[in-house]
Every structure is written in C-alpha cells, then in structure tokens.
Amino acid sequence: MEVCAARAPGKIILAGEHAVVHGSAAVAAAIDLYTRCSLCLMPLADDEAAATLELDLKDPGLTFSWPCGRLREVLLTDEAAGAREARPCSPDRLASIARLLEEHEIPEAKIWLSAGLSAFLFLYTSILGCRPGKVTVSSDLPMGSGLGSSAAFCVSMSGVLLTAAGVVTAVGGISGEGMGWELVGKDDLELVNRWAFQGEKIIHGKPSGIDNAVSTFGSMIKFKKGELTNLKSSNPVKMLITDTRVGRNTKALVAGVSERASRHSDAMASVFNAVNSISEEVSSIVELAANDEIAITSKEEKLAELMEMNQGLLQCMGVSHSSIETVLRTTLKFNLVSKLTGAGGGGCVLTLIPTMLSNLVLEKVIAELESHSFRCFKVEVGGQGLQVCQGGCSYFNGDVV
Numbered sequence: 001m002e003v004c005a006a007r008a009p010g011k012i013i014l015a016g017e018h019a020v021v022h023g024s025a026a027v028a029a030a031i032d033l034y035t036r037c038s039l040c041l042m043p044l045a046d047d048e049a050a051a052t053l054e055l056d057l058k059d060p061g062l063t064f065s066w067p068c069g070r071l072r073e074v075l076l077t078d079e080a081a082g083a084r085e086a087r088p089c090s091p092d093r094l095a096s097i098a099r100l101l102e103e104h105e106i107p108e109a110k111i112w113l114s115a116g117l118s119a120f121l122f123l124y125t126s127i128l129g130c131r132p133g134k135v136t137v138s139s140d141l142p143m144g145s146g147l148g149s150s151a152a153f154c155v156s157m158s159g160v161l162l163t164a165a166g167v168v169t170a171v172g173g174i175s176g177e178g179m180g181w182e183l184v185g186k187d188d189l190e191l192v193n194r195w196a197f198q199g200e201k202i203i204h205g206k207p208s209g210i211d212n213a214v215s216t217f218g219s220m221i222k223f224k225k226g227e228l229t230n231l232k233s234s235n236p237v238k239m240l241i242t243d244t245r246v247g248r249n250t251k252a253l254v255a256g257v258s259e260r261a262s263r264h265s266d267a268m269a270s271v272f273n274a275v276n277s278i279s280e281e282v283s284s285i286v287e288l289a290a291n292d293e294i295a296i297t298s299k300e301e302k303l304a305e306l307m308e309m310n311q312g313l314l315q316c317m318g319v320s321h322s323s324i325e326t327v328l329r330t331t332l333k334f335n336l337v338s339k340l341t342g343a344g345g346g347g348c349v350l351t352l353i354p355t356m357l358s359n360l361v362l363e364k365v366i367a368e369l370e371s372h373s374f375r376c377f378k379v380e381v382g383g384q385g386l387q388v389c390q391g392g393c394s395y396f397n398g399d400v401v
C-alpha cells in the first residue's frame with residue numbers, strides 16, 4: 001500500500017477579484033489555513049470486481065465509492081493518458097462524470113459538492129487512470145466563502161496524485177515544521193498548477209487562475225492575464241477575516257459579472273480599468289514597503305484607501321451583499337476599512353488591521369462582529385504554497401490531521 005499526502009493553502013485577494021477574470025491585475029496572498037489530501041494506492045486486487053476508488057470528505061462528512069470496473073465502463077478509459085501534460089476536461093468526459101455522480105445520492109442540502117466531486121473524478125482518472133485507491137480530504141477553510149477552498153482542493157488533490165504517479169517529487173523539509181511536509185521544486189509546482197487550473201475550470205466555469213496560482217506557489221503575488229509576479233513583502237499586512245456565513249457560489253457570481261459586462265460594456269470596461277490601477281498601486285506599495293521605502297503608517301493609510309475604492313467598484317459589479325455591508329459599517333465604527341474578498345455575494349470580508357491598533361480594540365471589533373453571528377479568523381499572510389509528504393508520514397494513519 002503506497003501512501004502520500006499533500007496540503008495547499010487558501011488565499012485572500014487584497015485587490016482585483018472579478019476584474020482579474022477580465023484581464024485586470026489583482027493582488028493575492030496565501031494564508032495559513034490549509035486543505036489536506038492523503039492517498040492510499042491499493043495494490044491491483046486479485047479480485048478485480050472488488051477494486052474500488054473511495055473518497056472520504058471529512059468536512060461535509062460524506063464518503064463516496066466507485067467500483068473501478070464501473071469507472072472504466074463509463075469513462076471508456078483505463079490507463080491515464082500521461083500525467084506530465086495537463087489536459088482540459090472535454091464536454092463528453094464531463095457528461096460521463098455527471099452520469100457517475102447521478103448514481104450517488106448527494107443530499108439536496110449538499111448539492112454544491114457535485115462540482116468538487118466532478119473535479120476529483122476528472123483529476124484522479126486523468127492522472128492515475130482507474131486504479132483502486134482511497135483519498136481522504138480535510139480542510140481548515142470554510143467552503144464557498146471566498147478563501148479559495150476550491151483552488152486549495154484542486155491544488156492539494158493534483159499535488160498528491162502527481163506525487164503518487166511519481167511525476168512530482170519533494171525537495172526538502174520545512175524548517176521548524178517537524179511534520180514531514182516537504183517543499184516541491186519550481187517545475188513540479190508549474191505542472192501541479194496547470195492540472196489544478198483544469199480542476200478549477202470545472203468548479204468555477206471561467207477562473208482567472210489566480211486562486212490556484214497563489215495556492216500552489218504561496219507568498220504574495222500580483223497576477224495579470226495568467227502572468228504571476230512574486231511580491232517581496234518583509235512586513236506582511238495584518239488582516240482580520242470575517243466570514244459572514246452567507247453561502248454563495250463563485251461560478252454563479254463570475255457569470256453574473258460577465259453578463260453585466262456584456263450589457264454595459266463601456267461602463268464595465270472603465271470599472272475593470274480602475275480596478276487594474278488599484279491593484280497596480282497596491283502591488284507597488286507592498287514592494288516599496290518591503291524595501292523600507294515607505295513608512296508603515298503611510299503604507300497602511302494608502303492600502304486602506306485603495307481597499308475602500310476597490311470595495312466601491314465591487315459594488316458596481318453587483319457582488320456586494322447586505323451581510324458584507326454590515327461588516328463594513330461595523331468596522332468603520334472603529335475607523336477600520338474593509339472590503340469583500342473572493343467572489344463576494346456573502347462569504348468573507350477583509351479588514352485591514354493597522355500595526356498601531358491595540359489588542360483590546362481588536363478584541364472589541366471581533367466581539368461586535370461575532371454578535372452578528374459572523375465568524376472571525378486571524379491569519380498569517382504570505383506563507384508557503386503546496387507541500388507534500390511522500391510516505392512515511394508518522395501522523396498519517398489513514399487519516400490526515
């Protein structure tokens with residue numbers, strides 16, 4: 001039985017969500033909340049009929065299982081066509097995957113999972129063929145809340161599958177972590193990122209690629225038209241994340257913005273252009289601060305103003321929500337600036353925490369936000385991207401922690 005695991009972080013978008021789908025720049029950073037995937041590859045059983053592919057999703061608390069013979073029959077494939085090149089999921093293959101999912105009773109209240117399940121079946125069978133195995137997924141990230149759970153799912157899944165296929169290899173430990181997680185080389189990360197993007201396409205419809213890129217490579221990045229620039233950031237910004245707990249779906253919100261853009265093409269082009277300027281300014285402030293070329297208070301004031309402007313433009317795009325407005329009003333009472341992060345329509349809101357803000361005030365802000373039944377997270381910004389564990393992980397006992 002071969003065992004390996006991978007973990008990939010969620011993200012925040014400091015500026016540029018939605019507009020990035022239409023070619024504007026955006027700035028995003030990894031956060032220290034992870035999705036972990038583990039894989040036990042089973043030996044090819046003597047009893048062919050008993051061989052299955054199992055998926056255990058810890059967070060929704062659901063397990064799924066497919067006989068390998070049924071996968072072969074419906075997907076008309078056995079061998080993986082080669083993991084070294086990421087391929088898109090053809091409409092025919094997506095329709096076959098939908099047929100496989102129809103054979104499972106997914107509870108109506110959890111129907112949103114079917115997009116993640118489709119991405120899983122696509123990635124697994126494309127990279128490993130119809131081999132028997134058990135995949136376990138657990139996550140610190142709230143799902144469908146703007147923190148990039150779909151990308152962390154696709155990146156950690158692609159990471160573990162490509163590691164099991166022997167295509168991706170670990171290059172060394174992470175100092176201080178002591179958990180067996182290892183980093184991955186640049187070329188391997190590029191390959192994981194390309195596969196994860198194909199998975200994101202199944203979940204998001206038309207992703208820009210920023211979420212899978214920041215989850216794969218970590219750190220803080222500027223992203224524009226598929227091009228990624230690493231932003232040095234010596235003094236990472238402190239952000240409070242508030243999850244409004246209002247559920248929403250990125251695919252529908254992205255489609256809504258595109259429809260508005262086709263109805264009002266000139267006006268929306270100007271909105272996207274303004275967002276592009278905001279993201280460019282945010283990225284240059286981050287870099288100036290890293291080189292000590294700007295005082296920390298001045299950096300925070302500029303970032304706060306840009307976040308406020310970006311939020312106004314996101315309202316223009318039609319992706320704000322009354323719950324988001326409640327967070328904005330609540331934090332403004334403490335002179336703090338907030339903006340939605342991710343696709344909006346509910347989900348998570350970022351609040352910039354100035355260095356000078358006392359812990360006492362921060363706790364008051366959190367208490368007031370939580371009195372509205374929102375949930376707050378204090379996160380570290382700009383950390384590692386994908387990490388893998390190639391067998392021998394002591395904490396791995398069929399479950400990932």
Ligand SMILES: Nc1ncnc2c1ncn2[C@@H]1O[C@H](COP(=O)(O)OP(=O)(O)O)[C@@H](O)[C@H]1O
Pocket residue numbers: 035057059112113114115116117137138139142143144145146147148149150151153203204248249250251342343
């Ligand atoms: N841990 C997970 N287990 C199963 N599916 C997941 C997991 N994380 C994400 N997903 C899939 O991703 C979808 C959420 O993606 P999305 O709407 O883009 O929101 P976000 O990426 O902001 O969390 C879920 O509905 C589910 O299909």
Ligand SMILES: C[C@@](O)(CCOP(=O)(O)O)CC(=O)O
Pocket residue numbers: 016017018019020021145146147148149150204206207208209210211250254341342343344
């Ligand atoms: C709205 C968008 O810019 C980010 C979506 O992020 P999330 O899935 O809400 O975490 C879409 C994209 O860039 O693919």
Ligand SMILES: [Mg+2]
Pocket residue numbers: 148149150151204211250
């Ligand atoms: Mg997503």
